[in-house]
Amino acid sequence: MITLRSPFFLSLVLTAGLAAPPARSAEVALQSADLIITHAHLVTMNERRDLIEDGAVIIRDARIIAVGSAALAAQFTAPKTIDARGDIVMPGMINTHTHASMTVFRGLGDDVPDRLRRLIFPLEKNLIDRELVYWGALHGFIEMVEGGVTTAVDMYYFEDEVARAAQQIGIRGVLGESILNFPTPDSPEPYGGLAYAKKFAAAYRNDPLITPALAPHAPYSLDVDHLRQVAQLSAEFDLPVLMHVAEMPDEVATLRKERNQTPVEYLDSLGLLNRRLVAAHCIFVTDSDIALLKARDVGIAHNMVANIKSAKGVSPALKMAEAGLRVGLGTDGPMSGNTLDIIGQLGYVAKLHKLDRKDRNVMPALKVVELATLGGARALHREKDLGSLEPGKLADLIILDHESTAFVPLFDVYSTLVYAAGPKDVKTTIIHGRVVMQDRKLLTIDPAAVRTRLRAIATRINAAVAAGLK
Ligand SMILES: [Zn+2]
Incomplete structure (x- = not known):
């Protein structure tokens, strides 16, 4: 009945x-x-x-x-x-993991294998500059505001441009400057993002809308020393750390071979597993990883639609939520999930977890709405301020x-x-x-003017792709 x-x-x-x-x-x-x-x-x-x-x-x-x-x-x-x-x-809904500026690349090479190394990194190396990041972020934030997202957790390059766009539109942001082991568009030296992030964090300390963060890209794209430096900087200035964790089969296999550790255990050994970390994806986590993530009070960004599209697997986010972990929902960047609103994720989150467990009762609708609102606030350790309609928030x-x-x-x-x-x-x-x-x-921006700029940037991208990226 x-x-x-x-x-x-x-x-x-x-x-x-x-x-x-x-x-x-x-x-x-x-x-x-x-x-x-x-x-x-x-x-x-x-x-x-x-x-x-x-x-x-x-x-x-x-x-x-x-x-x-x-x-x-x-x-x-x-x-x-x-x-x-x-x-x-x-x-308002909280998007706990995204790369808003990548709207400029949306729809490029969606169905090719090993896209990150073959397409995304070369695209970024060749094309990214301040202008592209700023206009891409504006376009992404417009989509989020139109779709009911009020807080965006973003990691990219030239993150000060992303912050400028967020302030202009009026969206709340937890914004992390990317740190990688190779030269990036905003840092000609490997790991230059660390110095950039330090400067960015100082500039946006005490901003009512923007919370600056550090964004070490992933366990496999930084070395031990630099991951330790990130942990130190985060502790010293109480900065959130945004990171892709246990997302790639390679990442898991390499750490197992070289260190006999899971990505979660590895990050714990470096002092990164703590309440300041928002770990995106966590697809390949074991039961003992989940216990460790819980013990360290880590926030989890569950990106269901992006994970379906990349065919990497279903994150045990339901198990994590049941274990009392701080789980919120994210879209990942618009090259990964292609849309930036959270409301469009909700049905997938419900249905895929039901299918995965072969049980229609495991993910009631109320629970999914909780993940999109309070869950996101908890993942950021911001539940005192965000996630519900209550006096004081x-x-x-x-x-x-x-x-x-x-x-x-x-x-x-x-x-x-x-x-x-x-x-x-x-x-x-x-x-x-x-x-x-x-x-x-x-009311804060003219979206048509932003679309005009996006089309001009897309023309530039098309020409670069046609000329061949290296
Ligand atoms: Zn991502």
């Missing part, structure tokens, strides 16, 4: 009390706020996972100050009010169109979000209390 979440159940949920300011009385003046969102179908993702069918969210100084029924709005005054008219309002939230085809009928909002909704159902995106997109219109 199919069991649906009944209206009766919903009304029970709705009557539950929520944190709210004291009731208004005649002599109490209206409290000031910056933004009021009212008549919203709230998906709070708070501890009780409350749903409020006619709710309000009040925002002041970039934070949520109150969440409750629509009547709450009458206690506040603000220069801007959004009447959601029944639209779904939920926490940063005001990163999105509004989805309840009149969109996918949302009618609406029996179970989590199910609709995971199995039916898509990025185009996102109407409005608010980040750090600022309305970045409203009713599908970007």
